[in-house]
Amino acid sequence: MECIFITQKQFQKLCKRMVNKVTALSVKNLSSAYQKKVVLDSLTFSIEEGTLTGVVGPNGAGKSTMIKAILGLQPRMTGSIEFFNGKEKKLTNRLGYVPQRGAVDWDFPTNVLDVVTMGLYGQIGWFHYPGKKHRKLAIEALEKVNMAEYANRQISQLSGGQQQRVFLARALVQDADLYFMDEPFAGVDAKTEKTIISVLKELKSKGKTVLVVHHDLQTVPAYFDHVLLLNKQLIAYGPTEETFTKTSLKKTYGGEIHWMGSDQIAESL
Amino acid sequence: MSYTAWILLTGSLVGISCGLVGVLLILRKMAMMADAISHTVLLGIVSAYLISSSLDGGSMLIGAMLAGLLTAWLVQWFESTGIHSDAAIGVVFTTLFAIGVILISTSVGNVHLDVNHALMGEISFIPWNTVHLPVIGQIPQATLLLMIITIIVIAVIALFYKEWKVTTFDPALAASLGIPVLLMHYVFMTLVSVTTVAAFDAVGAIMVVAMLITPAAAANLWTDKLLTMLIISAVIGAASSCAGYGIAIWLNTSISGSMAFATGILFVFSYLFSPRHGQLAKWFHKPGEI
Amino acid sequence: MIRLLSLFESSNFQWVFISTILLGMAAGMVGVMSNLRQQGLMSDAISHAALPGVILAFLLTGEKQLPVLIIGAGISGLIAAFFIYGIEQSTRIKRDAAMGIILSVFFGGGIMLLSIANRSGGGQSGLDSFIFGQAASMVRSDTYVMGGLALLVMLLIFVFFKQWKVVLFDPQHANMMGINAHLFSSLYTFLLVLVIVIVIQAVGVILMAALLIIPALSARYWTHSLLILFLLSGFFGGFAGAAGTLISSSESNLPTGPFIVVTSSGIFILSLFFGAEKGLFHLKRYINKTALQSDGTSGGDEK
Numbered sequence: 059m060e061c062i063f064i065t066q067k068q069f070q071k072l073c074k075r076m077v078n079k080v081t082a083l084s085v086k087n088l089s090s091a092y093q094k095k096v097v098l099d100s101l102t103f104s105i106e107e108g109t110l111t112g113v114v115g116p117n118g119a120g121k122s123t124m125i126k127a128i129l130g131l132q133p134r135m136t137g138s139i140e141f142f143n144g145k146e147k148k149l150t151n152r153l154g155y156v157p158q159r160g161a162v163d164w165d166f167p168t169n170v171l172d173v174v175t176m177g178l179y180g181q182i183g184w185f186h187y188p189g190k191k192h193r194k195l196a197i198e199a200l201e202k203v204n205m206a207e208y209a210n211r212q213i214s215q216l217s218g219g220q221q222q223r224v225f226l227a228r229a230l231v232q233d234a235d236l237y238f239m240d241e242p243f244a245g246v247d248a249k250t251e252k253t254i255i256s257v258l259k260e261l262k263s264k265g266k267t268v269l270v271v272h273h274d275l276q277t278v279p280a281y282f283d284h285v286l287l288l289n290k291q292l293i294a295y296g297p298t299e300e301t302f303t304k305t306s307l308k309k310t311y312g313g314e315i316h317w318m319g320s321d322q323i324a325e326s327l
Numbered sequence: 328m329s330y331t332a333w334i335l336l337t338g339s340l341v342g343i344s345c346g347l348v349g350v351l352l353i354l355r356k357m358a359m360m361a362d363a364i365s366h367t368v369l370l371g372i373v374s375a376y377l378i379s380s381s382l383d384g385g386s387m388l389i390g391a392m393l394a395g396l397l398t399a400w401l402v403q404w405f406e407s408t409g410i411h412s413d414a415a416i417g418v419v420f421t422t423l424f425a426i427g428v429i430l431i432s433t434s435v436g437n438v439h440l441d442v443n444h445a446l447m448g449e450i451s452f453i454p455w456n457t458v459h460l461p462v463i464g465q466i467p468q469a470t471l472l473l474m475i476i477t478i479i480v481i482a483v484i485a486l487f488y489k490e491w492k493v494t495t496f497d498p499a500l501a502a503s504l505g506i507p508v509l510l511m512h513y514v515f516m517t518l519v520s521v522t523t524v525a526a527f528d529a530v531g532a533i534m535v536v537a538m539l540i541t542p543a544a545a546a547n548l549w550t551d552k553l554l555t556m557l558i559i560s561a562v563i564g565a566a567s568s569c570a571g572y573g574i575a576i577w578l579n580t581s582i583s584g585s586m587a588f589a590t591g592i593l594f595v596f597s598y599l600f601s602p603r604h605g606q607l608a609k610w611f612h613k614p615g616e617i
Numbered sequence: 618m619i620r621l622l623s624l625f626e627s628s629n630f631q632w633v634f635i636s637t638i639l640l641g642m643a644a645g646m647v648g649v650m651s652n653l654r655q656q657g658l659m660s661d662a663i664s665h666a667a668l669p670g671v672i673l674a675f676l677l678t679g680e681k682q683l684p685v686l687i688i689g690a691g692i693s694g695l696i697a698a699f700f701i702y703g704i705e706q707s708t709r710i711k712r713d714a715a716m717g718i719i720l721s722v723f724f725g726g727g728i729m730l731l732s733i734a735n736r737s738g739g740g741q742s743g744l745d746s747f748i749f750g751q752a753a754s755m756v757r758s759d760t761y762v763m764g765g766l767a768l769l770v771m772l773l774i775f776v777f778f779k780q781w782k783v784v785l786f787d788p789q790h791a792n793m794m795g796i797n798a799h800l801f802s803s804l805y806t807f808l809l810v811l812v813i814v815i816v817i818q819a820v821g822v823i824l825m826a827a828l829l830i831i832p833a834l835s836a837r838y839w840t841h842s843l844l845i846l847f848l849l850s851g852f853f854g855g856f857a858g859a860a861g862t863l864i865s866s867s868e869s870n871l872p873t874g875p876f877i878v879v880t881s882s883g884i885f886i887l888s889l890f891f892g893a894e895k896g897l898f899h900l901k902r903y904i905n906k907t908a909l910q911s912d913g914t915s916g917g918d919e920k
């Protein structure tokens with residue numbers, strides 16, 4: 059029989075998780091505005107640890123804004139955020155963020171391995187430089203996203219899907235507890251899509267909490283166990299089978315939603 | 328006309344022509360191209376002088392026009408190789424300006440081609456240098472040049488008003504409509520260069536930048552309509568010239584410097600008090616209370 | 618050649634020579650950061666905007682001591698940078714227009730003050746050198762001040778190299794990892810202003826932008842590594858500084874700044890065409906090569 063050694067601290071954490079479910083993220087009355095337009099209107103919800111949540115809503119519903127506002131990357135007008143039941147404070151390294159690909163300059167003078175290693179900089183600390191150990195961790199993360207062979211490639215020479223996988227590896231190596239991903243599936247090839255799904259599954263199995271902004275309604279039930287429907291206001295949040303219904307989707311998208319033959323998906327739920 | 332009147336007229340003409348051209352510059356996000364061209368025009372003037380060995384208005388204008396076009400073309404070409412526009416502009420204008428300064432310091436030397444003068448301008452000399460015109464009588468050369476340029480600017484903008492509008496707003500749409508976008512770009516760059524040269528004598532290269540950009544940016548805070556913006560920008564330009572002259576007399580200091588500074592004062596005023604996009608208006612209409 | 622050697626025997630030339638090399642290196646390295654942030658022209662705006670600070674420092678203290686003037690230039694440059702970001706953030710006006718406004722209005726104010734300073738007499742003539750630069754007039758004590766500050770700039774870049782890399786590549790990600798991107802952004806602005814105010818006296822307000830933009834741009838054609846980019850850009854900057862000083866000293870009355878810039882541009886043109894990683898000729902070869910490869914293997918990176 060295989061033995062697993064865990065420290066006392068980890069044991070306590072595990073027990074705590076089994077006894078009462080920890081809230082990974084709790085958002086109260088979050089509002090945000092861009093110039094004079096209200097983009098997010100008093101959102102309140104809390105997300106349990108270990109869930110895989112798809113954030114769904116029409117264009118301009120404020121999905122990316124919500125993530126940025128939660129992470130403090132965008133000023134918010136009202137509202138408070140709590141991570142892991144603690145009062146709001148800098149929880150660096152427990153939060154991972156995978157931005158949209160367009161968020162960075164892919165012509166930046168650096169290579170794939172370097173970008174992934176940057177995910178470790180928070181742990182390395184001031185005045186220290188990444189060493190062999192860190193490079194090994196980065197390579198391992200690259201292997202998980204099937205990008206190890208591109209380790210030394212300049213990042214401008216990657217395809218869109220490969221860029222996305224590099225971002226994913228950077229988030230993995232960071233070993234955070236709560237991940238936010240902004241449209242990782244947008245415009246990627248089938249191979250990348252598969253890799254992302256397997257990474258999401260792995261994160262979930264490790265007890266991590268993941269929020270993913272997602273566009274493709276048809277794949278929502280297959281990918282996510284929870285869903286958050288957003289259109290400036292929070293329409294619904296809950297387990298996918300209860301929340302991802304035709305009525306709530308109609309409420310999210312207005313009357314203009316075209317089902318394109320996926321009626322049965324909503325009904326089969 | 329009195330000495331002061333000529334200066335005010337000349338200053339206002341600079342304000343109007345630059346104000347009009349500036350609106351298109353701002354909206355085309357090419358404000359720093361104006362900065363670049365205002366510097367490289369020096370190379371054009373030096374080259375024109377070396378070739379024609381005279382400093383008359385005609386050869387200066389042609390030299391400046393060519394230098395302006397060369398700048399625009401080089402920047403465009405560098406951008407097409409993947410260089411960011413900021414860096415492209417930076418490389419081109421500093422290099423051409425440096426060549427201009429080297430030419431002056433080596434060959435033109437002691438001739439009256441003062442870099443200082445070209446950059447700072449000296450509007451107070453303008454009324455002395457006059458030409459005689461049939462009907463009007465004695466008129467300062469620089470003022471005459473500015474009048475012609477202002478008329479050309481108004482004409483070019485008015486004649487192709489809708490084309491400017493569409494190429495500025497959406498170049499891709501303009502191209503699909505069959506409007507020669509690239510040609511319009513170079514026509515516009517020519518317009519910027521000749522306006523710069525004409526304003527040169529009066530306010531100098533760096534003050535031209537103030538006149539081109541600041542009134543237009545201020546006007547951008549007052550209105551959302553292109554035509555209104557053009558008019559407001561021209562008015563602010565002319566008003567800053569007159570106000571600048573007043574300040575210069577009051578403090579007994581550089582006229583061109585004061586004119587540039589006056590555009591800044593009017594900009595600050597617009598920044599604070601514009602009913603549409605001013606800070607005070609924003610203060611009273613906080614988001615969320617709509 | 619003999620003339621060049623005799624130049625080095627003049628002790629003042631030595632100081633000028635060392636200064637321009639150190640200044641070129643520091644400017645080249647800071648230029649890497651401003652180019653990567655796509656803010657190359659900020660240096661142009663800040664250098665113009667430093668003028669009123671220089672003159673005001675002179676008017677207030679009545680002295681032409683370099684450290685005093687540098688402090689004046691620095692304060693006015695920082696205010697200008699702050700205004701540019703402020704205008705960009707609080708209005709619909711884009712950054713390039715904001716730079717144009719601040720650059721020209723501050724410079725106009727500087728000219729107003731300059732003409733007042735010139736009128737109120739005293740040692741006025743030296744102040745004009747801030748506009749066009751006067752490297753040849755630098756003396757030993759200037760070298761100590763400028764060289765020391767240039768070394769400080771380079772030191773700050775290398776000590777925080779790791780942080781700079783993340784902050785420049787993805788500031789949001791830096792924030793997530795506990796690297797305060799805002800702090801480093803402010804430090805960058807500080808370094809930018811610092812390097813500008815120490816270089817102004819050598820090359821002047823107008824050509825300032827060239828010393829930051831051109832070496833960094835040229836170096837980008839030779840490498841894909843950020844560390845080498847910093848080193849190479851510093852080398853190009855230092856080389857241009859040295860070459861420009863030598864050429865301009867070969868005859869009397871030649872300006873130093875323009876020759877530094879033209880040398881720099883020469884390096885840029887060479888790099889643009891022959892650069893080993895991104896040069897135009899190299900790219901042509903690369904495209905041909907990859908075209909051949911994909912013909913052979915019938916499929917690019919994605920299989």
